[in-house]
Amino acid sequence: xxxxxxxxxxxxxxxxxxxxxxxxxxEQGAAGLSLRAIAKRMGMTAPGxxxxxxxxxxxxxxxxxxxFTQLAEAVEKADADVASRGGAERLxxxxxxxxxxxxxxxxxxxxxxxxxxPTYEQPTDTTYxxxxxxxxxxxxxxxxAIECGEIDLPEEYRRLPPEIxxxxxxxxxxxGHDLPPHALYLxxxxxxxxxxxxxxxxxxxxxxxxxxxxxxxxxxxxxxxxQVGFTxxx
Amino acid sequence: xxxxxxxxxxxxxxxxxxxxxxxxxxEQGAAGLSLRAIAKRMGMTAPGxxxxxxxxxxxxxxxxxxxFTQLAEAVEKADADVASRGGAERLxxxxxxxxxxxxxxxxxxxxxxxxxxPTYEQPTDTTYxxxxxxxxxxxxxxxxAIECGEIDLPEEYRRLPPEIxxxxxxxxxxxGHDLPPHALYLxxxxxxxxxxxxxxxxxxxxxxxxxxxxxxxxxxxxxxxxQVGFTxxx
DNA sequence: TCGTTTTATCTAACACTGTTAAAATTACGC
DNA sequence: GCGTAATTTTAACAGTGTTAGATAAAACGA
Numbered sequence: 345x346x347x348x349x350x351x352x353x354x355x356x357x358x359x360x361x362x363x364x365x366x367x368x369x370x371e372q373g374a375a376g377l378s379l380r381a382i383a384k385r386m387g388m389t390a391p392g393x394x395x396x397x398x399x400x401x402x403x404x405x406x407x408x409x410x411x412f413t414q415l416a417e418a419v420e421k422a423d424a425d426v427a428s429r430g431g432a433e434r435l436x437x438x439x440x441x442x443x444x445x446x447x448x449x450x451x452x453x454x455x456x457x458x459x460x461x462p463t464y465e466q467p468t469d470t471t472y473x474x475x476x477x478x479x480x481x482x483x484x485x486x487x488x489a490i491e492c493g494e495i496d497l498p499e500e501y502r503r504l505p506p507e508i509x510x511x512x513x514x515x516x517x518x519x520g521h522d523l524p525p526h527a528l529y530l531x532x533x534x535x536x537x538x539x540x541x542x543x544x545x546x547x548x549x550x551x552x553x554x555x556x557x558x559x560x561x562x563x564x565x566x567x568x569x570x571q572v573g574f575t576x577x578x
Numbered sequence: 579x580x581x582x583x584x585x586x587x588x589x590x591x592x593x594x595x596x597x598x599x600x601x602x603x604x605e606q607g608a609a610g611l612s613l614r615a616i617a618k619r620m621g622m623t624a625p626g627x628x629x630x631x632x633x634x635x636x637x638x639x640x641x642x643x644x645x646f647t648q649l650a651e652a653v654e655k656a657d658a659d660v661a662s663r664g665g666a667e668r669l670x671x672x673x674x675x676x677x678x679x680x681x682x683x684x685x686x687x688x689x690x691x692x693x694x695x696p697t698y699e700q701p702t703d704t705t706y707x708x709x710x711x712x713x714x715x716x717x718x719x720x721x722x723a724i725e726c727g728e729i730d731l732p733e734e735y736r737r738l739p740p741e742i743x744x745x746x747x748x749x750x751x752x753x754g755h756d757l758p759p760h761a762l763y764l765x766x767x768x769x770x771x772x773x774x775x776x777x778x779x780x781x782x783x784x785x786x787x788x789x790x791x792x793x794x795x796x797x798x799x800x801x802x803x804x805q806v807g808f809t810x811x812x
Numbered sequence: 813t814c815g816t817t818t819t820a821t822c823t824a825a826c827a828c829t830g831t832t833a834a835a836a837t838t839a840c841g842c
Numbered sequence: 843g844c845g846t847a848a849t850t851t852t853a854a855c856a857g858t859g860t861t862a863g864a865t866a867a868a869a870c871g872a
Contacts, residue, residue, distance in 0.1 A: 354848095378829060391831075392850045400830065457781065458692045463609045463830085468782055475783060500801040508797070511789025518786070532787045533798055540774025547691065548702055549709060552752070553766045555745025563742070564767055567734040571805050584819080584869085591820095612858065625860080626821050634859065 358396050360386060362406060369407075369451050379403075404455070404464050405471065411452040412474035418445045419478045423485065431489030432574040438481055439538055439565045446542045453546065457539070473519075480520050483531035486572075487523045495573040497526065504529055530572050537568055592630050594620060596640060603641075603685050613637075638689070638698050639705065645686040646708035652679045653712045657719065665723030666808040672715055673772055673799045680776045687780065691773070707753075714754050717765035720806075721757045729807040731760065738763055764806050771802055 364385050368376045379390040379400055397403040422441030426434050446453040456475070489495045504525060512528060515521040520528070541564060544550040545557050554560045570576065598619050602610050613624040613634055631637040656675030657668050680687040690709070723729045738759060746762060749755040754762070775798060778784040779791050788794045804810065 379831090380829075388849095389851060390829095391833095391852085394831080395849060454692075457777065457783075458688075466781075472783070472786055476786070479787065500797075500804055505790075505793045505797050507790040507793040508788055514789055515787075528787060532784060532794070533801075536774035536778055536784065536798070537771050538774065539778055540770035540772065543691065543777055544770055544773055547700075549691075549706070550766060550770065552706055552710070553713065553749075553762060554742055555748055556739075556741040559739045559741040560766070563734075563739050564770070567767075567805075570734055571801075588819095613860090614858075623822060624858095625823085625862095628860080629820060 354396070358406075361393060361396055361403065362410065365403060365407060369455075373451060374454070377404075401464055405467060407452075408455055408466070408471055409474050411449070411456055412471065412477065414449075414452070415442070415445050415456070416474070416477035416481070418442075419481050423481055431485050431492070431494045432569050434485045435482070435534070435569060435574075436565055438485065439534075439568075440562075442478070442538060443542050443545075443561055446546060450546055453542070457543065476519065479531060479535055482534055483520055483523050483527050486530045486534075487527035489574070490524060490527055494575070496575055497573045498571065501526070501530065501572065534568060534572070537564070588630070592640075595627060595630055595637065596644065599637060599641060603689075607685060608688070611638075635698050639701060641686075642689055642700070642705055643708050645683070645690055646705065646711065648683075648686070649676070649679050649690070650708070650711035650715070652676075653715050657715055665719050665726070665728045666803050668719045669716065669768070669803060669808075670799055672719065673768075673802075674796075676712070676772055677776050677779075677795055680780060684780055687776070691777065710753065713765060713769055716768055717754055717757050717761050720764045720768075721761035723808070724758060724761055728809070730809055731807045732805065735760070735764065735806065768802060768806070771798070 361382060364382050365377060368378075368381055368385070379393050383390045383393055393403075397406065419438050419441050422437045423434050426437045486495075490497075508529065509525055512521075512525045515528075541550070541561055545561070550560070551557055595616060598616050599611060602612075602615055602619070613627050617624045617627055627637075631640070653672050653675050656671045660668050660671045720729075724731075742763065743759055746755075746759045749762075775784070775795055779795070784794070785791055
């Protein structure tokens with residue numbers, strides 16, 4: 345027997361469904377996403393899609409996983425492009441790539457971090473590993489920078505609260521558990537700062553306060569780099 | 579003529595609709611919100627609600643405006659409770675009140691900052707003034723702290739990028755335009771940092787990295803206070 | 813008190829949504 | 843060509859927001 349052909353066909357159909365879903369999402373926003381609309385555009389009917397996805401939630405989850413991967417690849421590529429430079433420059437590159445991806449794919453980004461579909465409940469155990477991948481890029485840079493002595497930890501980050509240090513022990517088994525606690529901690533707070541700026545910008549909430557959001561973000565990334573203890577370059 | 583009675587009755591009906599919407603939202607999440615469900619619980623039918631709200635979007639907008647006000651009041655109260663203390667302590671109180679409100683009202687908070695309803699498009703011109711109110715609490719504290727000399731601005735925040743300084747001029751007319759640029763800037767970046775932490779926590783994305791989110795938040799607020807230049811207390 | 817007018821609510825209908833069951837079609841191996 | 847398994851369709855159910863038109867209720871003037 346030769347199951348390849350049918351299996352491949354099945355995978356292709358899944359991809360086509362996701363692609364049309366993404367197209368609809370891009371054209372009409374989250375409101376335009378519906379099984380019937382996807383099916384119609386593909387020249388079939390809605391119940392037919394149930395042979396490829398158990399429900400629309402499963403489809404959305406698949407889209408989310410893809411988007412997380414896409415974000416991670418964008419971030420990893422940005423890091424790789426400046427891999428020869430120091431940790432500070434790599435972090436700056438990663439931060440801007442992260443924001444760039446969010447601004448270029450606002451619906452996907454809200455899909456990842458805003459759960460804009462009311463009936464949809466994100467299966468965190470499935471999506472979290474995908475979300476973790478981007479985070480690990482940042483954490484790895486911090487880890488390397490700490491090891492190389494590029495970072496002179498300021499007082500407020502030198503000694504972590506004992507509750508937090510303790511919580512790192514629970515990470516055993518997860519990818520990245522071998523990274524030093526300070527790297528994980530600095531990556532977490534950097535992520536949160538980054539994320540806050542991007543979300544407020546995506547929802548047009550910070551533009552009325554700070555008109556030039558590009559300058560704001562660039563300035564804050566630089567401030568972050570200094571505040572975590574990178575010695576000012578040249 | 580005596581339009582009071584009818585007008586009051588009309589306002590009461592609007593309030594009752596919003597209250598049942600909030601109850602439904604709290605009980606079943608964003609997916610449970612529907613005109614028919616609201617109407618059924620109130621003992622009437624869905625089209626009847628159209629005499630009080632032009633559409634379900636108008637209703638959601640009203641809920642959002644109320645929620646923004648509620649958040650602002652919580653934040654203002656927290657500030658007022660420690661009004662006699664210094665700026666640093668006031669900021670810490672405000673930050674924790676902000677997070678507390680978000681954690682206690684997750685659906686409302688996502689309504690404000692996550693637009694979880696796909697068909698809903700937020701009329702930013704209407705909602706922004708309400709959103710601004712909480713922000714102004716923080717900005718005012720910074721303004722006062724700067725004026726009183728409580729803040730020794732670090733190098734990265736002393737001289738703002740010219741594009742940003744310029745964008746503040748466009749604020750003329752808006753409430754808060756009389757605040758010094760540094761206060762607005764510091765408030766904006768503080769807001770973003772705060773917001774990022776809260777959002778990641780609400781979506782359970784940061785717990786797998788930092789188990790003790792309470793400690794993380796408290797620690798980061800303290801770090802923020804120092805990094806914006808508050809001289810360490812005692 | 814009797815109309816009249818305004819306000820409020822209902823019924824019926826339309827075009828959607830996700831989902832299920834059963835029937836019909838297509839494709840594949842023998 | 844036949845039988846089996848994989849796909850896809852039709853029909854239906856229970857929802858959704860929304861509109862139009864009829865109906866009920868309240869308020870007002872004579």
